[in-house]
Amino acid sequence: MKVVILAGGLGTRISEYTKTIPKPMIKICGRPIIHRIIDHYIKYGHREFYIALGYKGNVIKKYFEKKKLNKRIKIHLIETGKNTMTGGRIKRLKKFLDSTFLLTYGDGLSNINLKKLVQFHEKNKKLVTLTAVRPPARFGVIKIKGKNVKYFREKNALDAGWINGGFFVMEPKFLNFIKNDKTFLEQEPFKIVTKKNELLAFKHEGFWQCMDTLRDKKILEDKIKDKKF
Numbered sequence: 001m002k003v004v005i006l007a008g009g010l011g012t013r014i015s016e017y018t019k020t021i022p023k024p025m026i027k028i029c030g031r032p033i034i035h036r037i038i039d040h041y042i043k044y045g046h047r048e049f050y051i052a053l054g055y056k057g058n059v060i061k062k063y064f065e066k067k068k069l070n071k072r073i074k075i076h077l078i079e080t081g082k083n084t085m086t087g088g089r090i091k092r093l094k095k096f097l098d099s100t101f102l103l104t105y106g107d108g109l110s111n112i113n114l115k116k117l118v119q120f121h122e123k124n125k126k127l128v129t130l131t132a133v134r135p136p137a138r139f140g141v142i143k144i145k146g147k148n149v150k151y152f153r154e155k156n157a158l159d160a161g162w163i164n165g166g167f168f169v170m171e172p173k174f175l176n177f178i179k180n181d182k183t184f185l186e187q188e189p190f191k192i193v194t195k196k197n198e199l200l201a202f203k204h205e206g207f208w209q210c211m212d213t214l215r216d217k218k219i220l221e222d223k224i225k226d227k228k229f
Contacts (some may be wrong), residue, residue, distance in 0.1 A: 001100055003102045005034065008057065008082070028221055029224045051077050053077055076096070098172060101169075132165060
């Protein structure tokens, strides 16, 4: 299966790095996060990647032009526009996506079992399968009566329910629901397939972490050092 990686966003919430490089090129323990993402897909036998470039895409191009990868690995670097939204970037790749494909963002790591994800998608025969994950717990939970705290405990991931973890399996027909460059994948297209009962959730209870801020970057580095990923 072909793998699409969205790698064109501005990454404004971690501007300490993205003033000079695109977010997917931020290094986690010495290696760009996009390379770590690719390695995870390779681990499950995937060999062909389409990287949707945008903001500072030339930095990603130079990296892979210089990096020597296994000859069996094919990486296609496709310009999809600096101001194109997530849905629009996928739409621009439509001519390459003629069969079931995988999609992820260029800023998150997980130990998700991609083989099981694909099997789940193929078994249920829907247009889109997304990976549902538990968001990292960040705040304590309290209950207040009047001015007094009546209940306090540390929040855990179960309190927050499930969120979109960003590892997808999609059918080419889904692209018909994306209008143009201004379309956010996570808005109208997903709302449409949800109403049509064509969007499934594959629950992943294991490690998952996105990299929106410097704090997230530190968490990822600690997890890798602890061999959690």
